[in-house]
Structures are given as C-alpha cells and as structure tokens.
Amino acid sequence: xxxxxxxxxxxGRGERLLPLTQHRAKPAVPFAGKYRIIDVTLSNCLNSGLxxxxxxxxxxxHSLDRHIRRGWSIFNPELNEFLFSIPxxxxxxxxxxxxxxxxxxxxxxLLEQEQPKYLLVLAGDHIYKMDYGDMFRYMQVMxxxxxxxxxxxxxxxxxxxxxxxxxxxxxxxxxxxxxAKPFPLPDDPTQAFISMGIYLFRTEELYDELxxxxxxxxxxxxxxxxxxxxxxxxxxxxxxxFEDANKKxxxxxxxxxxxxxxxxxxxxxxxxxxLLNLYDENWPIRTYQGQFPPAKFVFADQYPGGRVxxxxxxxxxxxxxxxxxxxxxxxxxxxxxxxxxADVQESVIxxxxxxxxxxRIRHAIIDKGVIIPPGTVIGYDLEADRARxxxxxxxxxxxxxxxxxx
Numbered sequence: 001x002x003x004x005x006x007x008x009x010x011x012g013r014g015e016r017l018l019p020l021t022q023h024r025a026k027p028a029v030p031f032a033g034k035y036r037i038i039d040v041t042l043s044n045c046l047n048s049g050l051x052x053x054x055x056x057x058x059x060x061x062h063s064l065d066r067h068i069r070r071g072w073s074i075f076n077p078e079l080n081e082f083l084f085s086i087p088x089x090x091x092x093x094x095x096x097x098x099x100x101x102x103x104x105x106x107x108x109x110l111l112e113q114e115q116p117k118y119l120l121v122l123a124g125d126h127i128y129k130m131d132y133g134d135m136f137r138y139m140q141v142m143x144x145x146x147x148x149x150x151x152x153x154x155x156x157x158x159x160x161x162x163x164x165x166x167x168x169x170x171x172x173x174x175x176x177x178x179x180a181k182p183f184p185l186p187d188d189p190t191q192a193f194i195s196m197g198i199y200l201f202r203t204e205e206l207y208d209e210l211x212x213x214x215x216x217x218x219x220x221x222x223x224x225x226x227x228x229x230x231x232x233x234x235x236x237x238x239x240x241x242f243e244d245a246n247k248k249x250x251x252x253x254x255x256x257x258x259x260x261x262x263x264x265x266x267x268x269x270x271x272x273x274x275l276l277n278l279y280d281e282n283w284p285i286r287t288y289q290g291q292f293p294p295a296k297f298v299f300a301d302q303y304p305g306g307r308v309x310x311x312x313x314x315x316x317x318x319x320x321x322x323x324x325x326x327x328x329x330x331x332x333x334x335x336x337x338x339x340x341x342a343d344v345q346e347s348v349i350x351x352x353x354x355x356x357x358x359x360r361i362r363h364a365i366i367d368k369g370v371i372i373p374p375g376t377v378i379g380y381d382l383e384a385d386r387a388r389x390x391x392x393x394x395x396x397x398x399x400x401x402x403x404x405x406x
C-alpha cells in the first residue's frame with residue numbers, strides 16, 4: 001500500500017446541494033451529526049493503510065481545508081506520510097479544474113515528485129466503507145493497467161450512473177456515462193455494473209493518457225474520456241466488484257449529490273438496525289472532535305401538558321440540550337438546543353441551532369447556526385414553506401440562516 005498515492009476529488013460547485021453548499025465545498029457538508037461527508041472517504045483510506053493523500057479542492061475551500069487541518073493532522077512526514085489539501089496550482093495552465101481527469105493532470109507534479117507505482121482516485125462525496133487493499137490485490141491478480149470500482153445495480157435504475165460493460169472475466173469492454181439503455185451483466189440481465197467513481201491506475205499507464213487528453217477538446221473526465229480511451233487502446237481495464245467493509249446483508253454505497261439523497265442518507269442512520277454501521281470498532285470513522293459536554297435531557301413534568309425532554313430513534317451529539325422538547329427519528333449535530341414543547345420529527349439539525357419554544361418541525365434540514373423563533377411551523381404546509389425556504393422534490397424543507405427572519 002506504500003506504493004499507492006491517493007487523490008481525493010473534492011467536487012465541483014455542488015449546485016445540486018444548494019443552499020447547503022452556498023458557503024462550503026460539498027465534501028465539507030456536515031453528515032451524521034458530528035462528521036463531514038469527506039470523513040467517510042478519509043477513514044476508508046486510513047483503515048486501508050493509505051498514508052499519502054492529496055485532497056484536490058476547487059470551490060469554497062475554507063471550511064474543508066480548516067476541517068482537514070483540525071481533524072486529520074495525524075500523518076507523520078518523517079515517515080513520508082501526508083495529507084494535503086491542494087487548490088488549483090495553475091502550474092500547467094491558467095484554467096481551473098475542467099474535469100476529474102484535468103484535476104489530476106494539473107497536479108502531475110505531485111506524482112513526479114513522489115513517483116508512486118499506483119494512483120488511486122476517489123470522490124470525496126460518497127458514503128460507503130471499503131478496504132482499498134482488496135481492490136489493489138485484485139489488480140495484481142488480474143495484472144490490470146487500471147481497475148474501476150463497480151457495484152451491481154438494477155438495470156432500469158442504472159441510467160443515472162456511469163455503466164460498465166464487462167466480459168465473463170470482468171474485463172471492461174465498454175464504459176458509458178448515463179446511457180439511455182444500460183448494458184446488463186453477462187450472467188444476469190436484471191443487473192448492471194455501475195461505476196463508483198473509484199479508479200486505481202498503474203501510474204506509468206496513466207501519464208500518457210492524461211497528457212493526450214489535456215491537448216484535446218474533451219470533458220477531461222475519467223468516466224467519459226480516460227477509461228474509454230484506455231479500453232480503445234487495448235489496455236487491461238477491469239471492474240472490481242465492490243466488497244463492502246460494512247458487513248451488512250446488502251452493500252451500502254450512496255452518492256449524496258442531491259438534497260434528497262443527502263437527507264435520506266442521514267435518515268438511514270436512525271433506524272434500529274441502520275444499513276450503515278457507525279458503531280463498528282474495527283472500522284472507525286474519524287473526524288474533528290469539538291470540545292462539547294455530554295448531551296443533556298431535562299424536564300420530566302409528567303402531568304398533562306407538562307414539559308418532557310426526550311429523543312426517540314435519534315442520533316444526538318455532544319453539547320445538545322433537549323430542554324423540555326421532543327425529538328423523534330432525527331439527527332442532531334453538536335450544540336443544538338430544543339426548547340420546551342418544541343417538536344422535531346424526521347429532520348437533520350446541524351451544529352449550533354436553537355429551536356424555539358413550541359416550534360414544530362418535520363422533514364427538514366436545518367443548516368448551521370439557524371435560530372428558529374418560538375412557535376415556528378416548518379414542514380407541515382409546503383406551499384407556505386416554498387415562499388421562504390428551499391423545498392426539494394421529495395418535500396424536504398431546507399432552512400439556512402439567511403432564510404429565517406426574526
């Protein structure tokens with residue numbers, strides 16, 4: 001694993017996650033209460049034994065860069081370990097990153113300095129657990145030039161992803177982004193292989209491809225350009241069938257590029273037996289730990305109409321005070337205050353939020369630092385909510401500090 005250099009692509013503008021990405025990069029969006037989205041990918045790297053990592057940041061990099069410095073300064077440069085966050089260097093051109101392949105191309109100087117035998121390219125905005133060592137060992141067995149992480153997916157739903165056409169040995173013979181008619185697996189017409197946005201290359205095979213692509217008018221994208229070109233040039237490109245380190249009965253992988261997908265990934269976690277296990281001691285997910293006191297639940301006035309502070313089927317982070325209010329099927333980040341007789345249902349509440357007395361909230365995402373005035377009602381009348389907030393296709397109400405008027 002010491003021969004692998006890892007580059008994590010920290011996403012483009014994140015427009016489908018607006019307004020949560022108004023002031024932060026997509027991988028810096030809070031997730032599961034105390035984490036950021038990128039913590040999941042970085043933890044996969046750490047748990048897989050990868051110690052040379054560059055996070056390629058383009059837009060609104062401040063909060064992501066600060067989070068990495070605070071929570072991930074655990075690598076020892078004396079052992080040639082590192083985790084850098086790198087904005088566009090403009091060493092090769094004056095352009096910003098024009099696509100996933102161009103982001104790597106513009107940082108070839110890092111590879112030329114380190115001269116790793118292998119390059120692993122990851123997305124910073126997917127939720128899954130994976131030991132990349134298994135993928136590396138598969139590459140050695142198949143003597144592959146490149147390996148693409150692949151996940152079995154129902155054919156009729158695969159058209160929103162990059163789809164891999166493979167032969168019986170899982171060698172990729174075609175790769176198409178968002179095809180109208182996805183091609184099925186050779187042994188199962190109901191399933192297709194979709195790309196997980198995980199690419200492992202022999203670096204010597206990649207250099208020429210990146211340089212040729214840079215000179216052409218393409219999308220400069222691994223899925224649209226680099227992988228199809230390698231297949232065309234008869235390079236040995238294989239699909240690696242995702243082995244889930246999550247160890248559940250179904251494989252867990254989520255692309256949380258939209259507000260509804262983001263909301264659902266958080267709601268997955270409050271189930272009694274959640275699909276994604278955050279409590280696995282063998283696969284810890286690391287983050288920056290703020291200095292918060294334990295969560296506190298106060299008032300137990302049992303008489304009719306009395307104040308009772310409780311949370312049911314919920315994740316409640318440190319620093320939260322449920323002060324005579326009720327929280328159900330929700331995810332609370334650190335330092336949230338729920339005042340008396342407030343009612344929070346099936347919602348994602350970010351850090352440093354106060355929910356006022358007798359407020360009623362359901363099916364909502366409340367961004368950092370929002371103060372919900374007493375008596376506010378959110379999620380019960382979507383027409384009224386649309387006049388003030390962002391409301392998604394699935395009817396999730398997104399509340400940001402700028403949308404709340406006191």
